[in-house]
Amino acid sequence: MMYSSRRKPVLYFKEERRFLSGRCTIYKLFGLCMVLLLVSLLWLQLSCSGEMSTPLHGDRRPPQQQQQQQQQQPPCPPAVDQASLADDLSWGPHRLALIIPFRERFDELMVFVPFMHTFLNKKKIRHKIIVINQVDHYRFNRASLINVGYLESGNDTDYLAMHDVDLLPLNEALDYGFPVEGPFHVASPELHPLYHYKTYVGGILLLTKKHYHACNGMSNRFWGWGREDDEFYRRLRKAELQLFRPSGITTGYKTFLHIHDSAWRKRDQKRVAAQKQEQFKVDQEGGLTNLRYQVESRQEVTISGAPCTVINTKLECDQDHTPWCLLA
Numbered sequence: 503m504m505y506s507s508r509r510k511p512v513l514y515f516k517e518e519r520r521f522l523s524g525r526c527t528i529y530k531l532f533g534l535c536m537v538l539l540l541v542s543l544l545w546l547q548l549s550c551s552g553e554m555s556t557p558l559h560g561d562r563r564p565p566q567q568q569q570q571q572q573q574q575q576p577p578c579p580p581a582v583d584q585a586s587l588a589d590d591l592s593w594g595p596h597r598l599a600l601i602i603p604f605r606e607r608f609d610e611l612m613v614f615v616p617f618m619h620t621f622l623n624k625k626k627i628r629h630k631i632i633v634i635n636q637v638d639h640y641r642f643n644r645a646s647l648i649n650v651g652y653l654e655s656g657n658d659t660d661y662l663a664m665h666d667v668d669l670l671p672l673n674e675a676l677d678y679g680f681p682v683e684g685p686f687h688v689a690s691p692e693l694h695p696l697y698h699y700k701t702y703v704g705g706i707l708l709l710t711k712k713h714y715h716a717c718n719g720m721s722n723r724f725w726g727w728g729r730e731d732d733e734f735y736r737r738l739r740k741a742e743l744q745l746f747r748p749s750g751i752t753t754g755y756k757t758f759l760h761i762h763d764s765a766w767r768k769r770d771q772k773r774v775a776a777q778k779q780e781q782f783k784v785d786q787e788g789g790l791t792n793l794r795y796q797v798e799s800r801q802e803v804t805i806s807g808a809p810c811t812v813i814n815t816k817l818e819c820d821q822d823h824t825p826w827c828l829l830a
Contacts, residue, residue: 601651
C-alpha cells in the first residue's frame with residue numbers, strides 16, 4: 503500500500519507525539535537536558551574564543567597540562583570594541599603613563615582610578631594608570647616611586663604624569679595632552695587649593711619621557727613627606743627646560759578637589775638626624791642612575807570598571823648616605 507508524500511508529516515507528527523506521551527521517562531528527559539547543556543557550553547566556548555582550538559574529544563594529555571592551558575587562555579573580551587578605539591585617529595598618537603606614588607591610601611585610590619579613567623576618556627587621551635605601591639618598611643619616598651613608575655611604564659607610553667592620588671581635576675578645560683614644548687604643571691600655584699608659591703611644581707606635572715630622562719628623574723634622598731618637588735624644580739632649570747602652566751582657567755582654587763583629610767591621615771613630616779640640613783641641598787648625582795628597588799609583584803586590577811596596574815615595590819636605602827629613611 504502506498505501513501506502520498508503529503509501524508510508523511512502527519513505520520514511523523516503522530517510518531518513524535520507517541521514518543522513523548524507514551525514512552526516518555528525521567529531518563530529520557532534527563533538525557534535531553536544533558537544534550538541541551540552540552541550544546542550551550544559548546545556555543546559559549548566558541549563565542550569566547552572565536553574558534554575551537556582543540557577537539558572536543560580525544561585529548562590524551564595529562565590533566566595537569568590541560569589545566570595549565572585553560573589558565574593561559576584569555577577570558578572573553580569586553581563588550582566595548584577596544585580595537586576600534588585604538589584605531590580612532592581623533593585620540594592622537596600619544597599615550598600617557600599616569601603614575602601614582604602610593605602607600606595605604608586605598609580610600610582615595612577607590613575614588614581616583616575610576617574618576618581619572620572617565621576624565622581622560624572624555625578628553626580622548628590614551629592612558630595607562632600605574633599605581634606604584636611601596637611595600638617595604640622604610641619611610642614613604644614619593645620621588646623614588648615616581649622614578650620606578652618611569653622605568654616600569656613600558657614602551658607603549660611616551661609621556662608621564664606625576665599625579666597625587668588625593669588631587670582630582672574638576673575643570674574639563676585642564677590640558678592633559680602631550681607636553682611637546684616642555685613640562686606642563688597642571689596643578690599650578692594659582693589653581694592648587696593649598697600650595698601657592700611660584701616655584702611649586704607638585705601635585706600634577708606632565709613631562710615627556712625624554713625630558714624626564716634629561717633631568718635624571720627625581721632625587722632619591724627625600725624620605726618622608728615634602729621637599730622633593732622643590733628639588734625637582736631646580737633640576738628642570740638645570741636641564742634648561744621651560745615650564746608651562748594652564749591659561750584661561752577661571753575656576754581658581756576650586757579647579758581641583760583635594761580629598762586628603764589631614765586630621766584622619768597625618769603626613770610623615772618628621773626631620774631626622776641630618777635630614778634638616780640636607781633637605782634643602784641639590785642632589786647633584788642621585789636620581790634614575792642610583793635608584794635601587796625590587797618589584798615584588800605586578801597586578802592588573804579593575805576598580806569600578808576602570809583598569810589600572812598595581813606594581814608592589816620594595817625600595818632599597820643606603821643608610822650610610824640617607825639614615826633618615828628609618829624613623830629614629
